[in-house]
Amino acid sequence: MTESRRQGALGLALVLPPLCLLFFLVVVPAVTAVVETLAPGPGGSAGLTVARYAEVLSAKVIRTDIAFSVVVTLISVAAVFVLGYPLALYLRFSPGRLASLLAVVFTIPLFVPVVIASFAMITFLVNHGLVSTVLYRLGIETFPPLVYNATGIVLTEVWASLPFAVLILGAGLQAIDDSLIDSARDVGAGRVRTFATIILPLNAIPTRITLTLLFISVFGSFTIPYLVGGNAPQMLGVTMTNYLTQYLRRTDAVTMAVLAFVIAAAVGVVYVASVSRRERDV
Amino acid sequence: MTAVQAAAGPPSPSWFWAIAGMRRALALGAFLALAAFILGPLLTLLVWAFAGAWLFPNLLPEFSLTWWSYVLGNADVVKAIRMSLLTAPVATAASAVICIPAAYAFARLEFPGRRLLLLSFLSANAFPKIGLYVSIATLFYRLDLMDTFAGVVLVQMINTLLFLIWIPTGTFRGINRTLEEAARDAGAGPLRTFFQITLPIALPGLIVAAMFAFLAAFDDAQGTLIVGTPNHITMPVMMYTLVLSYPQPVGAVFSVLLSLPSLAFLLLAQRYLRAGYLAAGYSL
Numbered sequence: 191m192t193e194s195r196r197q198g199a200l201g202l203a204l205v206l207p208p209l210c211l212l213f214f215l216v217v218v219p220a221v222t223a224v225v226e227t228l229a230p231g232p233g234g235s236a237g238l239t240v241a242r243y244a245e246v247l248s249a250k251v252i253r254t255d256i257a258f259s260v261v262v263t264l265i266s267v268a269a270v271f272v273l274g275y276p277l278a279l280y281l282r283f284s285p286g287r288l289a290s291l292l293a294v295v296f297t298i299p300l301f302v303p304v305v306i307a308s309f310a311m312i313t314f315l316v317n318h319g320l321v322s323t324v325l326y327r328l329g330i331e332t333f334p335p336l337v338y339n340a341t342g343i344v345l346t347e348v349w350a351s352l353p354f355a356v357l358i359l360g361a362g363l364q365a366i367d368d369s370l371i372d373s374a375r376d377v378g379a380g381r382v383r384t385f386a387t388i389i390l391p392l393n394a395i396p397t398r399i400t401l402t403l404l405f406i407s408v409f410g411s412f413t414i415p416y417l418v419g420g421n422a423p424q425m426l427g428v429t430m431t432n433y434l435t436q437y438l439r440r441t442d443a444v445t446m447a448v449l450a451f452v453i454a455a456a457v458g459v460v461y462v463a464s465v466s467r468r469e470r471d472v
Numbered sequence: 473m474t475a476v477q478a479a480a481g482p483p484s485p486s487w488f489w490a491i492a493g494m495r496r497a498l499a500l501g502a503f504l505a506l507a508a509f510i511l512g513p514l515l516t517l518l519v520w521a522f523a524g525a526w527l528f529p530n531l532l533p534e535f536s537l538t539w540w541s542y543v544l545g546n547a548d549v550v551k552a553i554r555m556s557l558l559t560a561p562v563a564t565a566a567s568a569v570i571c572i573p574a575a576y577a578f579a580r581l582e583f584p585g586r587r588l589l590l591l592s593f594l595s596a597n598a599f600p601k602i603g604l605y606v607s608i609a610t611l612f613y614r615l616d617l618m619d620t621f622a623g624v625v626l627v628q629m630i631n632t633l634l635f636l637i638w639i640p641t642g643t644f645r646g647i648n649r650t651l652e653e654a655a656r657d658a659g660a661g662p663l664r665t666f667f668q669i670t671l672p673i674a675l676p677g678l679i680v681a682a683m684f685a686f687l688a689a690f691d692d693a694q695g696t697l698i699v700g701t702p703n704h705i706t707m708p709v710m711m712y713t714l715v716l717s718y719p720q721p722v723g724a725v726f727s728v729l730l731s732l733p734s735l736a737f738l739l740l741a742q743r744y745l746r747a748g749y750l751a752a753g754y755s756l
Contacts, residue, residue: 194582201583207570208633209589215630216596219607226610277506280499288503295507301734302514303691305711306727310513313520313720318528320516326529349510403597410600412694417715427602431694434606435701444610447603458598466591 220451227445246445251422251429256449258423262340263409266347270404273348274355275397279389281356282363300353308417311346312337342418343425347408354407355400362396363389398460406454426450520724539721549726552710559621559706560690563628567689568682571636576666578637579644593637596630604630605698612699624704627695632685639684643677644670683737690733 228238246252277296281289299307314320315336325333336342366389374384390397415425426446434443520526524536543549577583578590596604608627609618617623647670655665671678693708700709707730714723 197581198583201577201581201586204577204581205574205583205589208567208574208637209592211570211626211629212593212595212633215608215626216599216604219604219611220599222611223607273506284499288499292503292506295510298510298514301687301738303687303693303708303711303730303734305691305693305708305715306517306730307513309711309715309723309727310517312715313724314513314516320512323529323531327531349513352510406598406600410602410604412602412605413712417712427600430606431602431698434609434698440610440613443606447600447606450600450603454598454600454603462591462594462598466587 223444223448223451227441227448242441242445243449246442246449252446254423255426255429256453258340259409259426260453262343262347262415262425263405265340266344266351266408267401267404269344269348270351270355271401274352274359274400277352278356278359278363279385281360296356297353299350300357302350304350304411304413305417307350308346308414311342311349311418315342315345337418339420343415346414346418347411350414351404351407355404358396358400358403359393362393366392402457402460405457409454410450517724517727520720521728523721523724526720539719539725543722543725543729548705549710552705552707553729555700555704556690556706556708559624559628559696559704560686563625563689564632564682564686566625567629567632567636567685571633572640572678575637575640576644576670578641590637590641593634596634602694605695608695609698618699619701619703621704624696624700624706627699628689628692630695631688631692635681635684635688639681640674640678643674643681646677647673680741683741687734687737691730 227242228240230237230239230241277292281293302310312319316322316338317335319337321336322333325331334341336345370388370392371384374388379387410427411425412427412431416428416431419425419428426449430443430446430450433439433446519533521539522535522537523533524538526533578586605627612618612623612627617626651669651673652665655669656662660668690706691708692706693711696704696706697709697712700706707726711723711726711730714726
């Protein structure tokens, strides 16, 4: 056996165990879910059927929940991005004590379990919570409820996802060569022009990765909408968990899970394409 | 700027935001708003943990430690703490044992499909998590893994894989090969080279990876809720019940307990985190 063949065999042997686990925990459940929901029931004819999807989607509640999930997710992602991009830029281009302090503060949510984050948000935003106390002291007594509704979900999702977004965007910005920016400045490009023509395009792949991962993670969240959201409409993650654990309608739950996969898959394609292009460049 | 300065100093074309005065005040205002948004909920929670009663519209509660004895005296809470301290370390250790050798292979060995296989570890992130857990539940029902210790450990391991593959792969890649080659030239075998040269240099990166993996396993609420209910309740799963059906100080006290591992790790690993491993882990 040649040295390179030996190395190849050893390498594959070493990576096989975690790959098997990944296969067992991700691929097998996902494929089982798809097959199970498409297979005809006992007494049904051979072949595949979309009857379960038609049935699940015929319920108005579920259709509303899907639409609600997509809208809440899009708003959350947009909010994280609008807050996160300037923050990443600031951390990249502004030295100084404020920036280094900021770098500490914004990473805190990364270390807070999402159950705690949700509960903390409730105590903060709830009627008669700290925010309403402060507003009351300032003379503002009526304002829309901030929690147990879509607003609460969005605020908590933003809180929990911000560090992740800033870190990926920041890593991308870090990779941009200073000399490129300096030369753009040298030939007279203004701040906005430099951003639009140099920084934004060079950071396009991390940006796409961030947006996609954010979408999938918010869309697939359970804890935040379960604790901070209202009763109805509710996000799909909560609905499918209720069907699984409360109503004991396992097949309906899995059908919703596959629907969520399909929605995320469309977004996921963009992500994988971006990442693999980046890996190839390295 | 001299070449030496350019190499040593942080990358900082400060022209980008540098208009004195006005811009500074704006930055300070934005910073304070962000700090209030990030820290406000956590501080409120912390105050609640030491509150006996907190009546509206008082800015501070009556302080008391009564809820601590209530929480720590609760048998279910103690059981949940024990379950968390059993499952998360087992999940992290099992994951590390299989992932770190794999990470070394990804970094150092040439084999077919290397890049694709490394990328495949991102696949768990391509699924909406809750959908994946629901699918896992249907598989685990069939395999009789629902509500078992093994099932809970397995579901917690999902979130550890990425940390324990990607961060160590980056760490091993960053180690200069010539060090290993020198050891080999001096007569050390491959195992001895790994344990005496590679491993000590890689250790900070591996520790950070294991730390993130542990927190991911320890903090997993969704997967453990679905797979472990009703007999394998960990601390984060217990939080759902406490948040929904107990007075606020109970959840707050329990949150403080639940944050202790994160805080401990943050303090212990600060040195490594500052060294940039955190960003390295996220620069996929």
